Amino acid sequence: MKPLAYRIRPTEFSDVFGQDHLVSQDGVLSLMLKKEKLLSFILYGPPGTGKTTIATIFAEKAGHEFYFFNASTDNKQRLKDILDTTAYKDILIVVDEIHRMKKDIQDYLLPFMENGKATVIGLTTLNPYQSVNPAIRSRCHLYEVKKLTDDAIEKAVLNGIHHLDIDIHIDQKALTKIVKFSNHEVRTALNILESASLLLDDGDTLMSHHIDRISGKKHLDLDDHEDHFYDLLSALQKSIRGSDVDASIHYLARLLTLDDLLSIIRRLLVIAYEDIGLANPMMGQKVLAATEAALKVGMPEARIILSTTVIDMALSPKSNTGVIAIDEALSDYENEDCGVIPDHASNRKIKLNPEIYHYPHNDDQSINDQSYMPDKIKNKVYYHPKSESAYEKALSDRLKMIDQIKHKKRD
Known part of the structure; x- marks a missing residue:
């Protein structure tokens, strides 16, 4: 059986959660379809936010034959075969991981974009201003698929419950825990829901402890504000800022149990420039190199890399002169005639x-x-x-x- 997230993938824009700026009646993609004016565009945003779903719905409703092309795995011959069909019709191509498109493939595609024979929908998790070749980017409109809100994830989970193989209820604490553990990804939230439902029978209520059980980990108690995820990130930053090396390691350990390396890494990079700054300007590069290494090796080895980095940061001299300077300048520009x-x-x-x-x-x-x-x-x-x-x-x-x-x- 196909996963729940696949079975209930939206087929209409009205079923897409959290992207009204694109798919509502007044959304730019809805208007593009309504006015039958197809333009090439790139959808960019975090994983699990609906980029592929939105692109598929758009392609199905655009009225042209459409094809999927993966820039990471498909070769130039595959693209040639697709573009050969433009000899007798206009087509639409959904290009996944467009930031990985090789130059020879780009060069082959560009003339078809120029003459309008091929409309391109690019998908990427990266910032297209930095990752997509300017030759492609300049021929596309750029639309952000935003990180989903807790409310949007909650609606998706409640909708998913009605498509499970069994009839269950869900406790509010369990729902909140799924939302928090989803990392703002619908797919992850639905996978958690589907896995947890295996522990239940018809008529049962999904509880918070069921979510903990399927994960096999000790997770945050969301009712305890001391252990709230963002409080832990805050405690880590304040401990490093306060040069308390042991507290810094303690909060790093608690964060590592949550399997969210990216959030830890983002916070460490911020700390390197916000709290250490010009007192030790090489720290930014050291943290960047260490966090990239942590991502490459993954857990459990990443814990060693991050531990040594956090110790170094906590014991480093501190200076916030950079953040004070820019914030004051921004305030002046926003509030005064400079x-x-x-x-x-x-x-x-x-x-x-x-x-x-x-x-x-x-x-x-x-x-x-x-x-x-x-x-x-x-x-x-x-x-x-x-x-x-x-x-x-x-x-x-x-x-x-x-x-x-x-x-x-x-x-």
Whole structure:
């Protein structure tokens, strides 16, 4: 028997959860179909959010013959066979993992996109601005398939209950636990539901302990705010920020039992720049390398990589000057009239009058007397260096030297 998630895959846009900006009556894809104006587009977003489902529904309703092409596993000959059919009809191609499309395949596809014989729907879990070749990307509209909300996952689970092989009820705590463990993926939520239902008979109620039983792990008690997932992430960050190495390791251990490496990794990368920052600027690269290694090897070995990384982070010097500086600058720009870019910093103005810009590399120590701040905030200071670490103390000394040189040249 096919999995529950496959059996109840939506066949109408109205059955798709959480993507109203795309599939509601006023959604861009619905309007595209209604007006019979097919445009190539890329759907991007996390796994399990409905990209393939949305693309399939769109393709089935578009009125053209359509084909699926996997850029990771299918070869150029497969694409040629598909595109040969455009000799007598327009077609639609759903390209899964479009970010993996090889250059020779792209080059073969592009002319068919240009002349409108082939409409392409690309699917990717990555940011297309960074991962999809510009030649393809520039010919496609980009639409985000958003991470599903808890409410959307809950609706999907409640709908899934009615399609199980047995008639069961579900306790609210069990429903909440499925939602929390789904990682915002409908497919994962339905897989949990289907597995847990094997423990029940007709008329039974699915309880929270059933979810724990199928996982074989000690999971979070969602009624205990101390152990809430996001509280654990918060506790990890605050422990590292507070240089409490033992507490940092403790909360890392609790998080590792939840099998969500990506959430831990995202938080560690944030901590490296938000809390350690310029006190130890190499930490960002060290954390990135370590977390990439952790993802490659997976658990249980990833625990060793992350443990050594967290110890290093907790004992590192700390500085939040970077986040303070950018937040203050953003606040000023959003709430004040900061004025215009000075002429000598404006590319457009410099092109009209190149002499207004003084090239710093032509000056002693590559420093001149020009100020690049808008006049209205010319005396504003955003960066206030700390001097507790050797690196940021060196930055502070450098900043003082730059100011002295500029003042001397202005005098």
